[in-house]
Amino acid sequence: MDEIALKLSNLRTLLAQCGLDGILLRKASSFSWLTGGLSSVINTASSFGEASLLVTQEHAYLVTNTIEAPRFLEEDRVENQGWKIILQDWFSSESPLNTMTRGWRLGSDFPTPGFTDLSLEIARLRSILSPEEQNRLREVSSLCAQAMAEAAFAVRPGMSEYEISAVLAHACLNRGVEPIVRLIATDERIFRYRHPPATSKTLQRYAMLVLCGRKYGLVVSLTRLIHFGKLPDEIQRKARATAYVDAIALSATRTGRTLGDVFKDITLAYETTGYPDEWKLHHQGGPAGYEPREWIATLESQERVVSGQAYAWNPSITGTKSEDTILVKEEGFEILTEISAWPTLEIEVSGTLIRRPAILEI
Template sequence: MESLNRQAEFEIKTTRMRQLLAEKQLDALLLQRVSSIAWATCGADVHINTAASDGACALLITPDQQFVITNSIEAARLENEEGMGEQGWHFEVTPWYGNENRLAELTNGKRIGCDGLYAGGQNLSAELAWLRSQLTQPEAERFRGLGRLCAESMQEAIRAVQPGMTEFQISGLLAGATESRGAQAVVNLIGTDERIFQYRHAIPTDKKLERYAMLVLCGRKWGLICSITRLVHFGPLSDEIEHKMRAVAAVDAAMIAATRPGNTLNGVFAEAQRAYAAQGYPDEWQCHHQGGLAGYEAREITGTPTTGQSILMGQAFAWNPSIKGAKSEDTFLVGEQSNEIITVVEGWPMIEIEIGNKLFQRPAIWVRD
């Protein structure tokens, strides 16, 4: 059944890509980014270097053909382990040491659309991000699996955190918990104590934890990326931290409540601005992006005051409102009746927010002795 679902999903993807070609009056679509290739192949892993955006192969799709352009190092794994052989891709393989530019030959004289920059090509990165955000049913199931994995990884790591650990050590806990479950910690941010108040993107350092730690994870598997943030505090919370956490939870709940079919990303953003103001922090949204559509990039499309894309059933979102010293973030799917949080950490303390006679639960800070 899984292979049948994957084949049906693959046919949906190829149809969408060829429709894009027809709309843009192009001869071929060139995909080189890890995210685009994973999407087009229903989850193939083509990364080698996690610091690189481009994969270990390129895909070229025409109205009647589909090519994988790669070298002799990668071809067998892509064909066998990543399932690209059974999808009907035609492999164009060159020696790893050769100077042949097979891609240039295949694209010569063609009007090319690309998922980024390519000489002579039309950049369709925005259009492809929108396509990647429109999840099929099998993708939604994979996203749920990844959400559980990321939540379990966060739970394991944060339970092991102790005062005196460096941020590097905490980062290692989070990376180890994630990687041991078969995912990649493509974003692994750790802030402790005053650094949580100073920096929205706290890259781990050798600073030792005293009382307060924030762990941020973007985990990747099957090409999909799931985001989650949790905070832990040793000893009683100050009134300031508790107030800010409740405020940011209210903003997050307002954004999740507004993320429904028929609304737009900038419509949700406007709701966030109103919620920030209502909580007494009208300018905090200006200090960090607020998240947006999730998918094969950490954010396929980031919400802004001018982002007018419509919200569709089945899409994934990860909003991440923050107030200096506090943050709230989970990944969720837009469902028929309500939204489904897929990064629920079992047993985590929660804050209840009532919006329109509905209760929303958002993560609190875990207070430990």
């Protein structure tokens, strides 16, 4: 079965299990997943695009308005994928979808009154990537790593966080990647905030660049830190401890294990490094794919690691962070967002050396 046919089959199995007449996919991430990487996004500030997908046991419908339909039909050629178009005038308050599905039992990928909430079940389906998706993910990861390297090596003292963010955005967009998350902090802001939107503050010595980049609907995440001048001993200690936690997280993400088991290994790694409570200050990541995190791992997570999933772990110890996107395989994991010119720390885990990004000293 091809990629889209397999996904439709999985959704129809879910339909039967839940006793529903149809599943409505409203999220932009689900649209990209089920169309093989097409995009319904117009407003990047929204989780929803300008089209929805309705799947029943017999049919698959693409629901959109008269503004968007020409692009879907002419450029994306969605009819070649087998989608039947349900069209609504942009100025009409009457929804042909509502008329067609009146009295139906429907599920949705987003909590919606009157619908069965299947958001977690569909996130799990999205998280297991087909061979075609894995190849697309490798491409997106390479482009994001190139963009991060271009931006990071262009950073200089005196630049504002806004300027650094703009350089990173340009490097992404120039490669056809949407920079859907850009977090930039300099100097003391790195120590104060785990989620630092850029400000007008200017860089003195220390900068952190965080990127979630999207192409074909797939999202990869990575973080890099830069220091001008000799790295202070305290930051150096924290950076190595964070790299150790990250290496443990990568090594622990093995097929068949529960995410709760992986998370427990992560918390024990924080304790081993002498920073036992730092994990409580920020989530540690989880499965990636068509969302920056399809869901966040916790100690209670019972979902199992599956070959073909992407993961982005992001351990942090105040003032430092380590983050890359990996692909889980039967025999281990593949780090997708490595930057070849970037300095690394070698961490030994169970006799295996795992390289994690160091802080770039300039």
